[in-house]
Amino acid sequence: MSTPLDIEGPAAPPRSNGELVFAEPWESRAFGLAVTLHEAGSFTWPEFRTALIARITAWTASGGPGGPYPYYRLWLGALEDVLAGLGVVSTDEVITRARALAQRAPGHDHRDHAR
Numbered sequence: 001m002s003t004p005l006d007i008e009g010p011a012a013p014p015r016s017n018g019e020l021v022f023a024e025p026w027e028s029r030a031f032g033l034a035v036t037l038h039e040a041g042s043f044t045w046p047e048f049r050t051a052l053i054a055r056i057t058a059w060t061a062s063g064g065p066g067g068p069y070p071y072y073r074l075w076l077g078a079l080e081d082v083l084a085g086l087g088v089v090s091t092d093e094v095i096t097r098a099r100a101l102a103q104r105a106p107g108h109d110h111r112d113h114a115r
Contacts, residue, residue, distance in 0.1 A: 003035045003039060014071055022072070030072055031072065034048060034079045042083075048079070051079075052074065055077045055081070059074055
C-alpha cells in the first residue's frame with residue numbers, strides 16, 4: 001500500500017527542492033506515525049486527508065493565529081481526530097497524554113533514556 005501524499009493544495013506537506021521538510025524531530029515522527037498507521041490499514045488516506053483539510057480550514061478561518069504556519073501540529077491534530085473517530089483512542093486519552101507531554105521539562109528527549 002502506498003500513501004498518496006498531495007503535491008499541491010492545502011493538504012500538501014511542506015517541501016524544499018521536492019524533499020519533505022521537518023523543523024523538529026517530533027514532526028517527522030508524527031508524519032511517520034500517520035503514514036505507518038495508514039499503510040497498516042488503520043484508516044484510509046481520504047479519511048486522513050479530509051481530517052487534515054478540516055484542521056487547516058479551521059486554523060485559516062480563525063485568522064491563522066501568530067507564528068509560522070503550524071502544518072505538522074495540524075497534521076497531528078488530524079491524526080488524533082481520525083483515531084478518535086474510529087474509536088482507536090478516546091478524545092480524553094489524547095488530552096490526558098498531551099497534557100502529560102506538555103508538562104515535561106524543555107529539551108526532554110527519549111534518546112537520553114534509551115541507553
